[in-house]
Amino acid sequence: xxxxxxxxxxxxxxxxxxxxxxxxxxxxxxxxxxxxxxxxxxxxxxxxxxxxxxxxxxxxxxxxxxxxxxxxxxxxxxxxxxxxxxxxxxxxxxxxxxxxxxxxxxxxxxxxxxxxxxxxxxxxx
Numbered sequence: 001x002x003x004x005x006x007x008x009x010x011x012x013x014x015x016x017x018x019x020x021x022x023x024x025x026x027x028x029x030x031x032x033x034x035x036x037x038x039x040x041x042x043x044x045x046x047x048x049x050x051x052x053x054x055x056x057x058x059x060x061x062x063x064x065x066x067x068x069x070x071x072x073x074x075x076x077x078x079x080x081x082x083x084x085x086x087x088x089x090x091x092x093x094x095x096x097x098x099x100x101x102x103x104x105x106x107x108x109x110x111x112x113x114x115x116x117x118x119x120x121x122x123x124x125x
Contacts, residue, residue: 002026002114004096009119016086016123022079022096022116030054030074035099036081037110038092038121048094049081050105059105064090086123093118 008020020036036048049070050059058070069082079096098114099107107113 002098004098004114004116006094006096006116006119009094009121011122011124012086013125014087014123017082017084018086018121020081020083020094020096020119020121022081024077024079024096024098027098029072029077033099033102033105034072034079035097035102035105035107035110035113036070036079036094037097037107037113037115038090038094040089040092043092045095045110046092047107047110050099050102050107051079052105057105083121086121088123090121091123093120 003025005023012018031053035050037045038048039045048061051070055072067085071080095115095118100113101108
């Protein structure tokens with residue numbers, strides 16, 4: 001059974017940083033493309049970033065490019081998202097995700113993918 005457990009969310013001021021973590025189990029983590037998606041209040045799921053199994057290839061949504069960094073530690077079965085220069089529009093619940101289908105590492109249908117229980121990120125002064 002795929003299990004994904006996020007941690008690291010919280011309240012931060014604009015311009016601040018947070019690092020999200022996702023502990024994965026129940027599947028071969030090192031062989032799996034992994035993603036982060038988020039959902040802002042009143043909005044649908046938005047893909048944020050993806051990384052391939054080896055960690056050598058990454059993709060980012062334009063809204064976070066240059067500010068967020070996705071990474072993984074396959075020895076620890078853990079996925080990370082380093083978020084710098086956070087903005088109020090980054091406020092959302094963030095999910096670690098194992099896509100069931102993707103093209104160029106971008107999930108085809110994030111709502112159908114395996115997701116964790118989410119972690120809240122609030123950017124506010």
